[in-house]
Amino acid sequence: MRFVSVVPPKGFDTPCYVCVSHTYNEDGYLYKSWKVEAEGRKIKEPFYRFILQAHLGWSEWPKGLEVNHKCQNRACCNPAHLQALERSDHKRVTNTLRYEPRNEAARLHWMIHGCTGTELAKLFGVSFSAACRWIREWKAEDQME
Numbered sequence: 001m002r003f004v005s006v007v008p009p010k011g012f013d014t015p016c017y018v019c020v021s022h023t024y025n026e027d028g029y030l031y032k033s034w035k036v037e038a039e040g041r042k043i044k045e046p047f048y049r050f051i052l053q054a055h056l057g058w059s060e061w062p063k064g065l066e067v068n069h070k071c072q073n074r075a076c077c078n079p080a081h082l083q084a085l086e087r088s089d090h091k092r093v094t095n096t097l098r099y100e101p102r103n104e105a106a107r108l109h110w111m112i113h114g115c116t117g118t119e120l121a122k123l124f125g126v127s128f129s130a131a132c133r134w135i136r137e138w139k140a141e142d143q144m145e
């Protein structure tokens, strides 16, 4: 396999390591197939997970854990940029980042128009409960200031 180093992303000391000799799947992730000789079967797993597992010295990957790319670069295999997270935590981290720009626009709208969760959900394409959570967070932040 061939890798290139990409300039360190903001907030990181080390560069992203990106494999350039293999193709990524349509979600932008690199999977690798391994043949388990002893068992005579083939397994397929995300390459970055294999790297992190080796880096942590785990003999197998714990059920329920997922790999979070702290650098936001799905192609990255630098163990310093990877983090094992519980599935629910991973989802929360990913959603926070994914919704951040929309969240800011929604906050502006809410500050100006004082709209409800239902309206926000419809306008910004998120679930009603997500919209209500945003509003709760904004109210809490306002009280802190």
Ligand SMILES: [Zn+2]
Pocket: 015, 016, 017, 071, 072, 073, 076, 077, 078, 081
């Ligand atoms: Zn990275």
